[in-house]
Amino acid sequence: xxxxxxNIDPNNIDIEKILIASDVIKKGGLVAFPTETVxxxxxxxxxxxxxxxxxxxxxRPNDNPLIVHITEKIDINDIVEYFPENAILLKxxxxxxxxxxxxxxxxxxxxxxxxxxxxxxxxxxxxxIAKSLINYSGCPIAAPSANISGKPSPTKAEHVIKDxxxxxxxxxxxxxxxxxxxxxxxxxxxxxxxxxxxxxxxxEEIEKVIGKVELSPIAKAELRLDNIIAMSPxxxxxxxxxxxxxxxxxxxxxxxxxxxxxxxNVLKNNNKKVALILLDNYIKSDMTIVFNSKxxxxxxxxxxxxxxxxxxxxxxxxxxxxxxxxxxxxxxMNRLRKAxxxxxxxx
Ligand code: TXA
Ligand code: MG
Numbered sequence: 001x002x003x004x005x006x007n008i009d010p011n012n013i014d015i016e017k018i019l020i021a022s023d024v025i026k027k028g029g030l031v032a033f034p035t036e037t038v039x040x041x042x043x044x045x046x047x048x049x050x051x052x053x054x055x056x057x058x059x060r061p062n063d064n065p066l067i068v069h070i071t072e073k074i075d076i077n078d079i080v081e082y083f084p085e086n087a088i089l090l091k092x093x094x095x096x097x098x099x100x101x102x103x104x105x106x107x108x109x110x111x112x113x114x115x116x117x118x119x120x121x122x123x124x125x126x127x128x129i130a131k132s133l134i135n136y137s138g139c140p141i142a143a144p145s146a147n148i149s150g151k152p153s154p155t156k157a158e159h160v161i162k163d164x165x166x167x168x169x170x171x172x173x174x175x176x177x178x179x180x181x182x183x184x185x186x187x188x189x190x191x192x193x194x195x196x197x198x199x200x201x202x203x204e205e206i207e208k209v210i211g212k213v214e215l216s217p218i219a220k221a222e223l224r225l226d227n228i229i230a231m232s233p234x235x236x237x238x239x240x241x242x243x244x245x246x247x248x249x250x251x252x253x254x255x256x257x258x259x260x261x262x263x264x265n266v267l268k269n270n271n272k273k274v275a276l277i278l279l280d281n282y283i284k285s286d287m288t289i290v291f292n293s294k295x296x297x298x299x300x301x302x303x304x305x306x307x308x309x310x311x312x313x314x315x316x317x318x319x320x321x322x323x324x325x326x327x328x329x330x331x332x333m334n335r336l337r338k339a340x341x342x343x344x345x346x347x
Pocket of ligand 2: 145153
């Protein structure tokens with residue numbers, strides 16, 4: 001298939017290019033587009049055949065449901081059976097933005113979108129290109145992240161091109177995404193709402209608006225995969241993984257650095273090529289990347305692209321120093337734990 005790449009400036013939208021892309025959506029094709037979180041791979045959410053193509057392009061299991069993206073111009077009642085009080089409160093506070101709500105699905109949304117569940121995930125993105133694409137298409141857009149299933153989510157068009165070129169109709173290049181991690185996913189169909197996937201909008205921020213919520217054990221991603229009961233089907237799959245084995249170190253700063261230095265020496269003595277991702281401190285290795293532990297937003301924005309970048313050098317191992325799993329740190333650690341082949345807890 002021929003894939004067209006359209007460069008669009010999010011701050012100065014070229015409507016002609018949006019029309020090319022929205023025409024593809026209307027005709028049942030696939031368009032990758034930037035959102036404020038990561039790039040999505042979109043199709044008309046009401047078009048069953050179009051949505052099926054997403055699963056094929058990504059190599060995604062059929063039971064892993066998609067998120068339906070809307071704007072104010074789309075009637076929410078076409079997507080959900082009802083929109084409860086706590087959803088209204090969350091919408092008023094966080095939409096448009098990186099929050100996905102799971103609600104009872106409407107009849108109009110086909111079961112391919114929801115992986116056969118009676119619930120649907122819905123989100124209103126704030127990115128200008130995503131908004132224009134939905135509005136000009138005139139339909140809700142079902143879109144998972146635009147990566148091959150299991151790979152780190154794309155935060156730049158080059159990542160989408162690597163994974164999807166030749167498999168989809170259009171890739172919109174709108175530059176690097178701002179947040180860099182996927183949206184927070186909250187299930188509002190339970191008596192006490194449950195967060196399945198932590199993101200930019202934190203547990204603490206949500207609790208200020210609707211009171212107590214539960215954090216699903218899968219949100220911490222501390223359970224090994226075979227122990228996970230699939231409450232949110234996509235969460236049971238290994239995710240975000242670079243090709244290079246990733247070892248994640250968790251624990252108190254100095255002790256973690258000692259453990260990493262130790263392991264690095266052992267690996268070097270065995271002639272292994274090793275990359276390090278560290279906080280605040282530099283240690284020499286084949287390649288060392290240092291993030292500022294106080295700037296979690298910067299870590300979130302760049303972690304997936306860093307993992308994809310490191311894959312190009314064919315290291316034997318990537319050793320990563322974890323952050324504190326509070327606030328946005330919880331979202332970063334959720335992705336790193338899922339990306340890791342080993343987790344080392346340093347006591
Ligand atoms: O930021 C984002 O959310 C990005 C951008 C493109 O909007 N999208 C994204 O989609 O990350 P995806 O498909 O990669 O992740 C959606 C997650 C999956 O883990 C899926 O299992 C869960 O949401 N999900 C979707 N519908 C669900 C449902 N009805 N019940 C439980 N979990 C659901
Ligand atoms: Mg994804």
